[in-house]
Amino acid sequence: MDSSGISVTALFTGQVWYVNGLSARFFTSARSRWLYGLLQPSERLGRALLGLSVEDMLLQRHLVMDHRIDRLVREQGLSQILEIACGYSPRGYKLSRKYPGLRYVEADLPDMAARKNRLLARHHGFGPDHQVVPCDIFAQRAPLGLEHLMAETLDPDRPTLVITxxxxxxxxxxxxxxxxxxxxxxxxxxxxxxxxxxxxxxPGGLAAPVLGLGVHTLSLVTRAHVNLHFRRDEDIQTSFTHCGFPHVRPHRPEDFVEQLPVPLHATGRHSPVRVVECEAQLQPGKTHQS
Ligand SMILES: C[S@@+](CC[C@H](N)C(=O)[O-])C[C@H]1O[C@@H](n2cnc3c(N)ncnc32)[C@H](O)[C@@H]1O
Structure with missing residues (x-):
């Protein structure tokens, strides 16, 4: 499956993270600034019509994910991270400095991985145990397949987190x-x-046609089948459980307002964003190390 059209959206997210103080300037570019400026009118419209812009949603998910990662490192012994489809994510850059014992592997399609490698090398952005490798989540074999990538780059004896x-x-x-x-x-x-x-x-109700238009536009721009898979938290739970994760927690941004500066819905409604945290079943013979 060719999903390379999605790569362009990473420019916008990278700019959002930088503008909001979550990233370094070298992850941005003239193109990302242009795209960010271009989308500001639709962002204002989205906030007016839905109470929440795309930028708000990107910040919600990123802050909640960062928070959960910190917790896993500090409280559960997490010491190895594979961030797939990393785009311009600053996490490898930031976390591999914050936690020097952490192994951090970033992965993306070959073009994006090469770009990220160049950026990190040019700006002395690599941490002590940090690398960027090419991958394609749909590839089944070497050199880009997940199984090959995980066997080649990860230490099988470390508690491990995969992020997308x-x-x-x-x-x-x-x-x-x-x-x-x-x-x-x-x-x-x-x-x-x-x-x-x-x-x-x-979403249901009035938000459905507005979000539907956004989804349609994004599908055209990225040549992908953008779609919203779930209506309820229970559906998330069921789907991931069927895929082999016995422990599934869909986190809602509103549940973190006490700890994090998550932007909230202007209307007081719940955000449609969910950060889904799953834990895999241990194979027989393995024991928890935390
Ligand atoms: C929407 S961006 C997300 C990037 C970053 N995680 C973020 O939140 O901005 C999607 C990323 O997925 C990558 N990507 C698209 N198809 C992929 C695939 N089949 N395997 C791995 N990465 C892929 C793109 O190159 C792009 O960097």
Missing amino acids: EGLVNYFRLRDIRPVWSRLAMQLSRFPRGWYLTDTVLA
């Missing part, structure tokens, strides 16, 4: 579910294995 941020809504459920099943299987081989991802719930 801003990726899964670009694919049909029937295409992305096999990827989740493969991840659940791979993660069960580590002493502990977590998967952190995000999704946007399909």
Whole structure:
């Protein structure tokens, strides 16, 4: 499956993170600034019509994910992270400095991985145990397949987290579910294995046509099948459980307002953003190390 059209959206997210103080300037570019400026009128419209802009939602998911990662490192012994579809994510850059014992592997399609490698090398951005490698989540074999990538770059004896941020809504459920099943299987081989991802719930009522238009536009721009897979938290739970993750927690941004500066819905309604935290089943013979 050719999903390279999605790469352009990473420019916008990268700019959002920088503008909001979450990233370094070298992850931005003239193109990302241009795209960010171009989308400001629709962002204002989105906030006026829906009470929440795309930028708000990107910040919600990123802040909640960062918070959960910190917790896993500090409280659960997480010491190895694979961030798939990393785009211009600043996490590898920031976390590999903050936690020098942490192994951080970033992965993306070959062009994006090469770009990120160049950026990090030019700006002395690599941490002590940090690398960027090419991958394609739909590839089944070497050199780009998940199984090959995980076997080659990860230490099987470390508690491990796989992250995908801003990726899964670009694919049909029937295409992305096999990827989740493969991840659940791979993660069960580590002493502990977590998967952190995000999704946007399909809205009902007045928000549905507005968001539907946004989804249609994004599908055209990215040449992908952007779609909102779930209506309720229970659907998320069921889907990930069927893929082999017995422990599934869909986090709502509103539940973190006490700890994090998450932008909230102007109307007081709940955000459709969910950060989904899954833990894999341990294979027999493995024991928790935390
Ligand atoms: C929407 S961006 C998300 C990037 C970043 N995580 C973020 O939140 O901005 C999607 C990223 O997925 C990458 N991507 C698209 N298809 C992929 C695939 N089949 N395997 C791995 N990465 C892929 C793109 O190159 C792009 O960097």
